[in-house]
Amino acid sequence: MTEKWVQVALDVPLSRSFAYGSGGLPVQPGERVLVPFGARRLSGIVLSVDADAGDYAGKTRAILAAPGDMPALPEDVLRLCRFVADYYHHPLGAVLAAAIPVVFRGTGIFVPPQPEARFQAADPVALLAGIGPRAHAQQKVAQLLAAPVSESALRAAHASALRWVRDWQAAGLVQQLAGIEAPAPALQLGTQPELNAEQGRAVAAIAAAEGFEPFLLYGITGSGKTEVYLQAIARQLEAGRQVLVLVPEINLTPQLEGRFRARFPASDIVSLHSGMTDRQRAINWLAAASGRAAIVLGTRLAVFTPMPCLGLLVIDEEHDPSYKQQEGVRYSARDVAVYRARQRGIPVVLGSATPSIESWQNAMARRYTLLPLHQRAVKGAGLPSIRLLPVKKIRASEGLHPLAQEAIERALAAGQQALVFINRRGYAPVLACTECGWMASCKHCAARLVLHLNERRLRCHHCGFEEAITPSCPDCGNHDLQPIGHGTQRLEDIVARQFAGARVLRIDRDSTRRKGELDAALKQVHDGDADILIGTQMLAKGHDFPRLSCVVVLNADTGLYSMDFRAEERLFALLTQVAGRAGRHGQGGEVLIQTMFEDHPFYTQLLDGDYARLANRLLAERQQLRLPPVSQWAMLRAEAPQLERVQAFLSAARACFPVLRGLTVHEPVAASMTRRAGHERMQLLIASDSRTVLHQALDTAVPLIDALPVSQIRWSLDVDPLEV
Structure with a gap:
C-alpha cells in the first residue's frame, strides 16, 4: 500500500499535531493509532491522512499499529473537540484524550466482552397464558419478551428474570437471539402519567422543534421536569433516534437510570461517569458509538460520546457548577452540549428550578425558548x-x-x-485552644483542619493531609481543646x-x-x-x-x-x-x-x-458592574512552592498580552486560597466586553506564555471561570 502522511494528535502538553508515515496501514481520520514518541510509545488519534508527505517525506517515523479496538471518532465529534480546544485554548490531543474512555488512552489493546445475549418469546400469547395470575413479576418479564430484550435489561427488571427466562427457554417458549446483530426492539413504554397543562405545552414545544432550538425548562422543585424529559425522549425513540441526558453528580445517575429503565424497559440504556470501572465505561461507550444504546445518562465527560443517531440533548440541573471541569481542559459541559446541539441541528433542553444567570440572560434575550412550570406535578402538592x-x-x-x-x-x-x-462534613470545622486561641491548621494549605472525632483525626478537606488529634495546645500546653462549630x-x-x-x-x-x-x-x-x-x-x-x-x-x-x-x-x-x-x-x-x-x-x-x-x-447588577455574563473573562492561574516564582511568571505572562481596545489585563493577585498542598497560588484576570476581543488576545498570548520558562511553575488557563 502507498505510504501516506498522517497527522496524529497526542496527549502531550504541546499545542500541535505530529506527522507520521502510515506504515502502509489503511488508517482514517478519527482512528486510534499507536506511535513512537521519543523513547516512548503513545496512543493518539488520527486527524488527517494525506497522500503526499511533502516536506515530511523521509523525515517522519511510521505509526506502529492501528489496534482497531475503538471505532474511529466520527467527524462531528472531531469538530466538537477542535472547537473545545480552540475555545478553551487547550491542546487538541489532551481534549481528544478526555473525550474517550481511559482504556483507549494507553497502549494496550482493549478486548470487549462477547456480545450480550438477547431473548424473545417464541409466542408471547402462549408465554403469558402459562403464567399464573398472581405471578405479577413473571408477567412483567414475559411482557418484555414480546420484543428482543438484552440480559442487562432483564436483570434490571427483576433479580430472578434470567432464571425464569432460562426455564422458559428450556420449555421452548423463549428463544435466544444473536447479540448486537439482533433486530432493534420495538419501543415499549412503562406507565406514562398524565401531564398537566404546563408540562403538556413544554413537551409539545420540544417535539415540534425543527433543527437546533435551545429550551430553558424553568420549573419549581417538584414540578415534573423529569417527566417532561421522559415524554420528550419517548418521541425521539419512536423516531429511531438516540438521546443524551447529562446530570451534574454521579450519585444522581443510578436513581435516574432506574426511572428511565422503568419507563423504557426494552430500550438499551447506558450510564457514563467516573465512578464506573474503566472497562465498564468502555463497554457502555462502545454501545453508544455503535448506535445500539438508545439513551446515554452521564456526567460532564459524557458530552463527547459518539452517538450516530443523536436527536435530543437534555441537561438536568443546568445551573450546577459541577458541569465545569476544574482540571486539565477546563470546559463547561453545559456550554459544550449546547454547541454540540447547534452543530448537529437538534433541540437541547436545559432544566432547572434556579437557572444560571447565563442561561437566564439567554432566555430574556430570546436566544433560548423559556418553558415555565409554576406548579408541582403531584395533585394537591404545593411548595413547602x-x-x-x-x-x-x-x-x-x-x-x-x-x-x-x-x-x-x-x-x-x-x-x-x-x-x-x-x-x-466532619465533627467540627475548627479545634481551638480556650486559653490562647490557637487553632489547628493545615501545614500545607491556608486552611483549618477539620475535626473528625470518630476517627480521632484532624483532616484537611483541600489537600487530604491528616494527623492525630493533639492532646494539648502546641502553643501554651493547655489541655482544654474545644471543637468550634x-x-x-x-x-x-x-x-x-x-x-x-x-x-x-x-x-x-x-x-x-x-x-x-x-x-x-x-x-x-x-x-x-x-x-x-x-x-x-x-x-x-x-x-x-x-x-x-x-x-x-x-x-x-x-x-x-x-x-x-x-x-x-x-x-x-x-x-x-x-x-x-x-x-x-x-x-x-x-x-x-x-x-x-x-x-x-x-x-x-x-x-x-x-x-x-x-x-x-x-443580571442588572452585573450589567452595571460589567461582570459575567455581561463581560467575558479568562483567568490565568499559577502556583509554585515559592511566591516570588509565581509573581515573576504571572508578570511575564501579563506582558505577553497585546494592547487591544476593550481588553483589560489586571495585575496578578493572590488566589482566594493563597496556599494549597504546599504551593503558593496567584491568578491573573483577563476581561473584555467582547468575546471576540478576548479570544483574539488569548490567541496571541497563549503561545508566548507556553514559551516562558516554567521551572517549578504549574499554570492553567480557565476561560469562563466559575471560581474566582
Missing part, C-alpha cells in the same frame, strides 16, 4: 412553607433552634421524615441524643465512600427505615423522598458574606433545592432556616420564592 429562625438572641440548643426541634417532633409524630441540612458528624450525635428512639441516618461523602454505600443509604430512606436524615448537598439535588415533610437548614449565612459575586445566586439555588425535597407528595412541607441575618434582603426574596425577580436583579 419557609420560615426563618433567628439565632442571634435565642440560644440554639447544641445547634438546633427550639422551634426547629418542635418541627422535627411534629414530623416524626405524623410518621414523616425530617432532614437536617448542613453543608459541612458544627459538622454532620457532630450534628448526628446531637440529634441522636435529642430524639431518642428516632432512627438517625447521616449521608455525606465520609459515610458513603465505599461502592454501594450511597445506594444502600438512599434505599433505607425510601423504605422508611430512617426517620431523621443528616446530610450535605449530596441530598439537595434530584432526590425524591415521598415521606420527607420537614427540612431544617443550618449555617446558611456563610454564603452571604462570600467574596464571590456568584454567592447569592448559588445560595438561592442550594436553599431552593434543599427546600424542594419537602412535601413533594401532597403531605405538606415545612422548611426552617436558622440565620443570624433574618433582615437581609436576600432572605426576603427567598421567602417570596420568586427566582425570576432575583435573577433579573442580579
Whole structure:
C-alpha cells in the first residue's frame, strides 16, 4: 500500500499535531493509532491522512499499529473537540484524550466482552397464558419478551428474570437471539402519567422543534421536569433516534437510570461517569458509538460520546457548577452540549428550578425558548412553607433552634421524615485552644483542619493531609481543646441524643465512600427505615423522598458574606433545592432556616420564592458592574512552592498580552486560597466586553506564555471561570 502522511494528535502538553508515515496501514481520520514518541510509545488519534508527505517525506517515523479496538471518532465529534480546544485554548490531543474512555488512552489493546445475549418469546400469547395470575413479576418479564430484550435489561427488571427466562427457554417458549446483530426492539413504554397543562405545552414545544432550538425548562422543585424529559425522549425513540441526558453528580445517575429503565424497559440504556470501572465505561461507550444504546445518562465527560443517531440533548440541573471541569481542559459541559446541539441541528433542553444567570440572560434575550412550570406535578402538592429562625438572641440548643426541634417532633409524630441540612462534613470545622486561641491548621494549605472525632483525626478537606488529634495546645500546653462549630458528624450525635428512639441516618461523602454505600443509604430512606436524615448537598439535588415533610437548614449565612459575586445566586439555588425535597407528595412541607441575618434582603426574596425577580436583579447588577455574563473573562492561574516564582511568571505572562481596545489585563493577585498542598497560588484576570476581543488576545498570548520558562511553575488557563 502507498505510504501516506498522517497527522496524529497526542496527549502531550504541546499545542500541535505530529506527522507520521502510515506504515502502509489503511488508517482514517478519527482512528486510534499507536506511535513512537521519543523513547516512548503513545496512543493518539488520527486527524488527517494525506497522500503526499511533502516536506515530511523521509523525515517522519511510521505509526506502529492501528489496534482497531475503538471505532474511529466520527467527524462531528472531531469538530466538537477542535472547537473545545480552540475555545478553551487547550491542546487538541489532551481534549481528544478526555473525550474517550481511559482504556483507549494507553497502549494496550482493549478486548470487549462477547456480545450480550438477547431473548424473545417464541409466542408471547402462549408465554403469558402459562403464567399464573398472581405471578405479577413473571408477567412483567414475559411482557418484555414480546420484543428482543438484552440480559442487562432483564436483570434490571427483576433479580430472578434470567432464571425464569432460562426455564422458559428450556420449555421452548423463549428463544435466544444473536447479540448486537439482533433486530432493534420495538419501543415499549412503562406507565406514562398524565401531564398537566404546563408540562403538556413544554413537551409539545420540544417535539415540534425543527433543527437546533435551545429550551430553558424553568420549573419549581417538584414540578415534573423529569417527566417532561421522559415524554420528550419517548418521541425521539419512536423516531429511531438516540438521546443524551447529562446530570451534574454521579450519585444522581443510578436513581435516574432506574426511572428511565422503568419507563423504557426494552430500550438499551447506558450510564457514563467516573465512578464506573474503566472497562465498564468502555463497554457502555462502545454501545453508544455503535448506535445500539438508545439513551446515554452521564456526567460532564459524557458530552463527547459518539452517538450516530443523536436527536435530543437534555441537561438536568443546568445551573450546577459541577458541569465545569476544574482540571486539565477546563470546559463547561453545559456550554459544550449546547454547541454540540447547534452543530448537529437538534433541540437541547436545559432544566432547572434556579437557572444560571447565563442561561437566564439567554432566555430574556430570546436566544433560548423559556418553558415555565409554576406548579408541582403531584395533585394537591404545593411548595413547602419557609420560615426563618433567628439565632442571634435565642440560644440554639447544641445547634438546633427550639422551634426547629418542635418541627422535627411534629414530623416524626405524623410518621414523616425530617432532614437536617448542613453543608459541612466532619465533627467540627475548627479545634481551638480556650486559653490562647490557637487553632489547628493545615501545614500545607491556608486552611483549618477539620475535626473528625470518630476517627480521632484532624483532616484537611483541600489537600487530604491528616494527623492525630493533639492532646494539648502546641502553643501554651493547655489541655482544654474545644471543637468550634458544627459538622454532620457532630450534628448526628446531637440529634441522636435529642430524639431518642428516632432512627438517625447521616449521608455525606465520609459515610458513603465505599461502592454501594450511597445506594444502600438512599434505599433505607425510601423504605422508611430512617426517620431523621443528616446530610450535605449530596441530598439537595434530584432526590425524591415521598415521606420527607420537614427540612431544617443550618449555617446558611456563610454564603452571604462570600467574596464571590456568584454567592447569592448559588445560595438561592442550594436553599431552593434543599427546600424542594419537602412535601413533594401532597403531605405538606415545612422548611426552617436558622440565620443570624433574618433582615437581609436576600432572605426576603427567598421567602417570596420568586427566582425570576432575583435573577433579573442580579443580571442588572452585573450589567452595571460589567461582570459575567455581561463581560467575558479568562483567568490565568499559577502556583509554585515559592511566591516570588509565581509573581515573576504571572508578570511575564501579563506582558505577553497585546494592547487591544476593550481588553483589560489586571495585575496578578493572590488566589482566594493563597496556599494549597504546599504551593503558593496567584491568578491573573483577563476581561473584555467582547468575546471576540478576548479570544483574539488569548490567541496571541497563549503561545508566548507556553514559551516562558516554567521551572517549578504549574499554570492553567480557565476561560469562563466559575471560581474566582
